[in-house]
Amino acid sequence: MIHNVVYDEEDIDTFLELTRKIDNTESKIMKKLLSVQNRISLIANIDPQELKAIIYDLKFIKYDKKDLVVDQGDISNAIYFILSGEFSVFVGSHKVGILKARDTFGESAAIFQEKRNATVICSSEQATLLSFCIDEENMDFCAPALATLYKNLAHQINHKLEGVNKTLIQIT
Amino acid sequence: MTTKMIEDEIAQFNDRFFDEYFELVDINIDFIESHKLYQPKQNYFLTYDFLMTTIKHFTNLDFRFINGTFEKLNRDVIIIHKQYLKLLENEKNISKIFQEYFLKNSPLFQEMFKGLMELQKSVALSEYEQETKEILNEHYREMKAIYYEYFTADILLINKDFIATLKSILNTKIYYLDKLLWMYAKESEIISHFLRTLKLGEHASSKKYINYRLKVTLPYSDNYKYLQKCARIYK
Numbered sequence: 412m413i414h415n416v417v418y419d420e421e422d423i424d425t426f427l428e429l430t431r432k433i434d435n436t437e438s439k440i441m442k443k444l445l446s447v448q449n450r451i452s453l454i455a456n457i458d459p460q461e462l463k464a465i466i467y468d469l470k471f472i473k474y475d476k477k478d479l480v481v482d483q484g485d486i487s488n489a490i491y492f493i494l495s496g497e498f499s500v501f502v503g504s505h506k507v508g509i510l511k512a513r514d515t516f517g518e519s520a521a522i523f524q525e526k527r528n529a530t531v532i533c534s535s536e537q538a539t540l541l542s543f544c545i546d547e548e549n550m551d552f553c554a555p556a557l558a559t560l561y562k563n564l565a566h567q568i569n570h571k572l573e574g575v576n577k578t579l580i581q582i583t
Numbered sequence: 584m585t586t587k588m589i590e591d592e593i594a595q596f597n598d599r600f601f602d603e604y605f606e607l608v609d610i611n612i613d614f615i616e617s618h619k620l621y622q623p624k625q626n627y628f629l630t631y632d633f634l635m636t637t638i639k640h641f642t643n644l645d646f647r648f649i650n651g652t653f654e655k656l657n658r659d660v661i662i663i664h665k666q667y668l669k670l671l672e673n674e675k676n677i678s679k680i681f682q683e684y685f686l687k688n689s690p691l692f693q694e695m696f697k698g699l700m701e702l703q704k705s706v707a708l709s710e711y712e713q714e715t716k717e718i719l720n721e722h723y724r725e726m727k728a729i730y731y732e733y734f735t736a737d738i739l740l741i742n743k744d745f746i747a748t749l750k751s752i753l754n755t756k757i758y759y760l761d762k763l764l765w766m767y768a769k770e771s772e773i774i775s776h777f778l779r780t781l782k783l784g785e786h787a788s789s790k791k792y793i794n795y796r797l798k799v800t801l802p803y804s805d806n807y808k809y810l811q812k813c814a815r816i817y818k
Contacts, residue, residue, distance in 0.1 A: 413603045413666060415610050416659035422652040426618055429762050433621045467624040487815060546624055 440469040444541060451492045453518050453563050461556035468544040474533035480540065481517060483530040488521045489542045491531075496538020501530040509534065515567075521545060522564060589730060593737050596685055600738075604745050607666060611752045620755055625816050627758045628750055630789065631664060633813050634760055637792065641764075645773040653763040660756050667749045673742050677735050685734060686727070695723050761789050790817035 418426075441463060449455045454462060468489070474480065480498060481487065493514050500508040500516075507529065510516055520527050521544065545560070598605075615622065638657060641648050649657060673680065686692045702708065702716040765788055768774045778787045781795050793814045800807045 413607050413662065415607065416655050416662065418614075418652070418655060422655060423618060425652040425763070426620060426759065429759060430619060430621050433762075437621075544624070 437469065440471065440541075441466075443471070444469055444543065447492065447494075447541070450513055451515055452567055453490065453515055453560065455563060457556045457559045461553040465546050465553050465556050465560075466543050467546050468542070470542045472540045472542055474538045474540065476533055476536050478533040480531040480533065481527045481529075483527055485527045486524075487517075487527065488524065488544045490515065490517045490521045490545065492541045492543075494539040494541055496533065496535040498531050498538065499534040501532065502528070518564060518567070522560075586733075589733050590737075592689065592691070593685075593730070593734050596688065596734075597737060597741055600680070600684065601741055601745065604666065604670070604749075607663070608745065608748050608752070611663070611756075612748075615752065615755055620759065622751070622755045623758045626754065627761065627816060628754045629816060630761065630813050631660075631753070631757055633789070633793065633810065634757065634764060635661075637789075638764060641768055641771070641774050644777055645771045648767060648771045648774055650767070653760075653767045656756065656760050656763060660753065660760050663749060663753055663756065667746065667753060670742055670746045670749065674739065677738060678731075680738065681731055681734050685730075689730075692723075692726070692730075695719065695726070699723060765789070788817070790814070793817060 444466065445459055445462070448457070448459070448462065454466075457465075471494075474496065480491065481489075483502065493510055493512050493516075495512050498510040498516075499506055500510060510531070516531060517527070519525065614620075638649065686696075699716070699719055702712060702719070705712065708716065768778065768787065769785070778784070778792075781792075783791045783795060793810050797807065797810050797814065800810060
């Protein structure tokens with residue numbers, strides 16, 4: 412016999428009050444994401460209602476200089492959009508690039524569920540990121556969003572490859 | 584004996600065996616859905632041990648800390664978690680469940696077992712009785728093997744479903760437990776004082792407390808690795 416806990420009205424009120432607070436926080440951050448949606452190339456042009464359904468764990472995160480954002484080899488499904496500040500990217504101990512405001516990172520590891528292929532560290536005095544995750548389980552119900560997301564991702568990868576090609580041409 | 588009969592008998596057993604879990608899941612899903620509780624997609628389930636240790640620690644500081652809704656939710660989460668662990672145990676004990684619960688409650692197997700026992704008891708068996716005993720023995724073993732195959736597949740599937748559902752219920756309840764923990768911690772003068780001495784200030788949270796714990800835990804120990812995993816959830 413499992414003895415279930417019985418909650419009274421006062422307990423229910425506490426739960427409802429907490430839920431209201433959580434919903435308020437969530438919707439505030441979602442509003443912020445929607446206001447910058449088209450600046451984040453990965454999620455640009457996705458219907459806002461569908462975006463709400465496939466995005467979760469939205470957070471604003473503040474970093475100080477030398478703070479670690481992602482560690483190479485780490486498993487995490489968060490995608491980051493830089494609102495302010497600068498971040499250095501390292502592969503092993505080699506610095507391979509700098510990311511600035513309006514840049515996005517972490518999307519490949521998140522979508523392909525792979526380990527992080529680089530370490531990202533805050534290099535400005537202070538920086539702010541918008542972090543979010545994509546709920547693939549909800550993707551079945553939001554097929555157009557999925558299509559746009561992958562199209563955006565392909566576009567982004569293509570853009571990065573073009574950059575690499577240009578660098579290679581310059582070197583050779 | 585048809586496949587349908589075997590499946591029906593096993594299904595009836597599973598209905599009885601998981602009876603309490605059906606009720607537990609119904610009550611909890613109804614509670615979460617009817618009150619429209621927030622169901623986080625992050626894995627807060629992972630933070631169970633961290634929260635339990637923190638609650639124990641804070642209760643040692645101030646025994647009045649755990650009361651009201653927080654005390655009820657804490658009890659609720661512990662009860663559900665125990666059931667979750669029992670389900671995990673089931674996965675390792677399918678053979679034992681089959682032997683000790685299913686076979687002992689199956690009229691067919693009980694009847695066969697009784698017949699076999701009677702023949703065993705007989706001191707001098709005629710040639711015909713000896714032959715019957717061997718046939719019955721063989722038949723018993725064969726039936727047991729067939730039933731066991733169906734039984735394992737069925738019980739594992741149901742057990743797995745309950746594990747996933749309880750995990751999801753716990754994820755929501757642990758998320759609320761986390762919120763209530765810090766709400767009640769701030770109401771306790773002793774705990775608030777303790778948190779101020781740690782320089783966690785008025786806005787103490789699991790995130791800040793984990794970061795503090797990481798600083799005082801032996802790096803690369805199991806607990807350190809566990810806290811790091813928790814830190815990623817609150818990041």
